[in-house]
Amino acid sequence: MKVKMNLKMKPEIKEVVKKVKDAQAQLQGLLKDSSWVDDARKYAERQGKEVKKLLTADMKKVKVFIEKEKKELAKFQKALPNEVVKLKKFVNIQKKEFEKMLGKLSGKKVAKKATKKRASTTSSVASKKKSAPRSPSA
Numbered sequence: 294m295k296v297k298m299n300l301k302m303k304p305e306i307k308e309v310v311k312k313v314k315d316a317q318a319q320l321q322g323l324l325k326d327s328s329w330v331d332d333a334r335k336y337a338e339r340q341g342k343e344v345k346k347l348l349t350a351d352m353k354k355v356k357v358f359i360e361k362e363k364k365e366l367a368k369f370q371k372a373l374p375n376e377v378v379k380l381k382k383f384v385n386i387q388k389k390e391f392e393k394m395l396g397k398l399s400g401k402k403v404a405k406k407a408t409k410k411r412a413s414t415t416s417s418v419a420s421k422k423k424s425a426p427r428s429p430s431a
Contacts, residue, residue, distance in 0.1 A: 323329065
């Protein structure tokens with residue numbers, strides 16, 4: 294029985310060994326012929342140069358943009374204190390005008406209240422006088 298198995302297995306084993314040897318020969322051939330490695334290296338270098346060109350162009354644009362924004366920011370920083378002073382002056386002027394208006398309004402209200410008070414006190418006095426009984430001598 295062992296002999297029968299060996300006879301059946303021998304052709305299959307030979308076939309597998311043959312495939313392994315062929316694959317090994319192909320691999321050794323590729324390793325010995327390093328032209329594909331050189332081709333890959335050249336391709337990678339070309340791609341690297343292209344990427345570097347693209348990045349360099351983009352970086353130049355970014356640098357120009359940043360410089361432009363830096364200049365504008367410096368202008369704003371210089372103008373900001375002046376604008377704050379102007380805003381304070383404007384607010385103070387508005388505050389004074391508002392206080393004047395309130396003063397005028399409160400003065401009118403005080404005057405109105407005083408006249409109302411006078412009118413109400415005189416009318417109440419007059420009503421009290423009217424309601425008081427008259428003496429027979431009058």
